[in-house]
Amino acid sequence: MAILVTGGAGYIGSHMVLALADAGEKVVVIDNFSTGFPWLLPPNVAIRGGDVGDAGFVTSVIEEFGITELAHFAAKIVVPESVSNPMLYYGNNTAKSRTLFETAIKCGVERVIFSSTAAVYGDVSGDPVSEDILVNPVSPYGRSKLMTEWMLEDAAKAHGLSYVILRYFNVAGADPKGRSGQSFPIATHLIKIAVQAALGMRAKMDIFGTDYATPDGTCVRDYIHVTDLAQAHVDALSYLRSGGQNAILNCGYGRGFSVKEVVDVVKAVTKVDFRADIGPRRAGDPATIVAKSDKIRATLGWKPKHDDLEEIVAAAYAWEAKLKARNA
Numbered sequence: 503m504a505i506l507v508t509g510g511a512g513y514i515g516s517h518m519v520l521a522l523a524d525a526g527e528k529v530v531v532i533d534n535f536s537t538g539f540p541w542l543l544p545p546n547v548a549i550r551g552g553d554v555g556d557a558g559f560v561t562s563v564i565e566e567f568g569i570t571e572l573a574h575f576a577a578k579i580v581v582p583e584s585v586s587n588p589m590l591y592y593g594n595n596t597a598k599s600r601t602l603f604e605t606a607i608k609c610g611v612e613r614v615i616f617s618s619t620a621a622v623y624g625d626v627s628g629d630p631v632s633e634d635i636l637v638n639p640v641s642p643y644g645r646s647k648l649m650t651e652w653m654l655e656d657a658a659k660a661h662g663l664s665y666v667i668l669r670y671f672n673v674a675g676a677d678p679k680g681r682s683g684q685s686f687p688i689a690t691h692l693i694k695i696a697v698q699a700a701l702g703m704r705a706k707m708d709i710f711g712t713d714y715a716t717p718d719g720t721c722v723r724d725y726i727h728v729t730d731l732a733q734a735h736v737d738a739l740s741y742l743r744s745g746g747q748n749a750i751l752n753c754g755y756g757r758g759f760s761v762k763e764v765v766d767v768v769k770a771v772t773k774v775d776f777r778a779d780i781g782p783r784r785a786g787d788p789a790t791i792v793a794k795s796d797k798i799r800a801t802l803g804w805k806p807k808h809d810d811l812e813e814i815v816a817a818a819y820a821w822e823a824k825l826k827a828r829n830a
């Protein structure tokens with residue numbers, strides 16, 4: 503029995519691989535290395551370079567290792583890019599997932615953990631979002647993921663697959679042991695940009711909009727430590743192995759921080775008073791997205807260990823400093 507992790511050399515996938523390897527599981531990674539790096543992975547993990555949309559390649563890996571479980575991370579994830587190039591997202595995230603699931607079913611895979619996103623909810627009112635509200639994604643990225651959720655649900659009904667779909671909120675931080683972190687050179691996410699500003703890798707950062715209907719006027723998000731997120735996947739796997747029902751679960755802590763609060767924490771943790779200018783709103787940003795997180799806690803018995811914004815920021819900062827030194 504082995505677990506196939508697609509996109510396992512990427513940011514979140516590599517943390518899942520570390521968590522599985524730490525738990526003594528047999529893990530196999532497939533990655534096309536478009537945004538992933540093999541050096542993030544432990545040496546005892548098998549890595550095969552290739553594409554999830556290549557049925558022949560995936561079949562050969564499943565057969566080579568006797569795969570029975572699949573954790574599907576490989577995806578494009580940049581919301582504005584999905585708006586300007588939607589077919590890239592429907593091709594990469596939706597069509598290739600269709601091929602992957604079809605191949606997995608043909609090869610007898612029994613359990614699937616799928617990486618979905620809070621972007622499936624669309625513009626929400628500001629209250630913590632529960633899994634059963636009506637989904638209404640507003641970006642091609644969110645839609646490409648929602649369609650994949652639907653394919654998985656239908657495939658499970660028809661073919662007896664079992665699955666857990668995890669809807670990620672704002673993932674941040676890095677492995678506490680310093681083995682992996684967000685390594686793609688083009689940063690778009692708030693905490694990575696702020697720690698780069700603190701490290702002098704950029705002259706300044708911008709705060710996108712201060713006129714939102716939130717306590718300080720800046721957007722509020724539910725930042726989850728990537729190591730807690732990886733643990734949620736490990737817990738989901740144990741849950742399915744012990745006969746748990748198919749489930750869709752939010753991955754967030756259930757509390758939000760504003761952009762200004764995050765910037766203040768980054769300045770306090772790094773002890774650098776970097777320049778943060780007030781800029782205009784960024785297109786498509788909802789004011790507040792916070793998870794309702796009681797379902798994942800109750801269903802999986804998930805107990806986050808890193809629910810602390812200072813710890814998340816400190817880990818992201820340490821990783822960015824390491825990357826900076828590596829690339830110097």
Ligand code: UFG
Binds near residue numbers: 673691708710761791
């Ligand atoms: N922000 C800034 N300045 C920056 C970068 C970000 O002010 O330089 C702000 C954004 O405007 C937003 C907040 O910080 O208000 C968080 O932005 P991120 O880009 O870090 O994350 P998003 O909330 O936009 O996106 C995240 C995931 C997406 C997912 C989405 C679902 O990264 O993959 O949540 O809501 F689709």
